[in-house]
Amino acid sequence: MHQDQLHIDSDIARRMIREQFPQYLHEDVVAVAGAGTDNAIFRIGSESAARFPLRAMNPVECAARLRSEAAAMSELWQLCPFPTPRPVGLGAPGPDYPMPWTVQTWIEGEAATPAGLSRSRTFALDLVRLITSLRQGDVRGRRFNGRGRGGNLVDHDAWMEVCLSNSESLLDVAQLRRMWARFRELPPAGPEVMSHKDLIPANLLVASEHLIGVLDGGGFGPADPSLDLVVAWHLLDRERRMIFRDAIQANDVEWRRGGAWAFQQAMGLVWYYQITNPTMSALGRSTISRLVEDYADRH
Structure with missing residues (x-):
């Protein structure tokens, strides 16, 4: 998927896991199929998993980032109203x-899909419960770390030009250029959460119509309060988006900025x-079609 992608397979992962974590010596190690783009994941027995970063970087910097992610995962675990992974160790x-x-x-659990529960009010309200619970966390004087989404929309102009081209x-x-031109001009939505x-x-893991698990919490931290609202366009149809918006009490600026981040x-x-x-590409198309739908209503 990436020009700098590293090779990792089940044999290599199994050998490294068993050598460095002897408690798993007799556990099966199986590659997990999925749409992940940042890590190769291998299930260890029934209760653990190993994550191997796919993109090459300086190992010292990578170790520091993984430790930071482990701390974020532990903090998320304390606040999240749904099960979420806890760190076990660094390989x-x-x-x-x-x-x-x-x-x-x-x-x-089974990973959610863009259309699977898009018409479920129950699922929409579970997502509201998740986001409002995470917002209760104390930022403790911290600010957005400047990596990725969650800061200033205009900081993404160069990347958006690459994407549009x-x-x-x-x-x-x-x-889509007209849409970004409007999105990038939106004012801040409020203090970071x-x-x-x-x-x-x-x-996001689901069963029946419920959210039952939250994965990849290594980025948990302060950001634009609109950022987690992206889930509405990734996962819900128009009617359920409105149920979600009403329940989370998003004002107009916050809601539109959520659309901008999505x-x-x-x-x-x-x-x-x-x-x-193709799964990730299809997600992009689905989300854009929902945003276009809302944009057409507004303009």
Whole structure:
């Protein structure tokens, strides 16, 4: 999926896990299929999982980031009203894989999909419960760390130009340029709050019509209060989006900024993963179609 992607397979992962975490010596190690883009995941027995970063970076910097993510996961675990993984340990590089990696607890469940529960009021209200619970966390004087989404919309102009240029043959770019021009001018929505920061379908586990697990909490921290609202366009149809908005009591600016962050994320998915990860590319298309639907209503 990436030009700097590292090779990791079940044999390498199994060997490293058993050598560095002897408590798993007799556990099965199986690759987990999915739409993940940042990590290769291997299930260890029935209660644990290993995550190996897919993109090459300086190992010392990577280890520092993984420790920071572990701290964020522990903080999320204390606040999240749904099960979420807890860190178990940090693995060291080996001869066949040159980066640090992590072990964490396993949460059972099926990943949500863009359409699967899009018409469920129950699911929409579970998402409201998740976000409002996370917002109760104390930012403790911290600010947005400046990485990724969650700060100033205009900081993403250059990336959006890359995305729009690469989407010329895939999407109605003229309309999407007009949408971004309006999104980027939105004022701040209010003080930063604690946010998951990546509420995409693959990070939310469901059963029946309920949310039953929340994954990938390593980014948990302060951000624009609108950021976690992206989940409304990733996962809900128009009627359920309105139920979600009313329940979470989002004002107009906060709601529109949530759409802006969903737009920024979706525009990077369609073209980048068109060949290498069709599931993520399709998510981008689905989210953009919902945003276009709302944009057409407004204009």
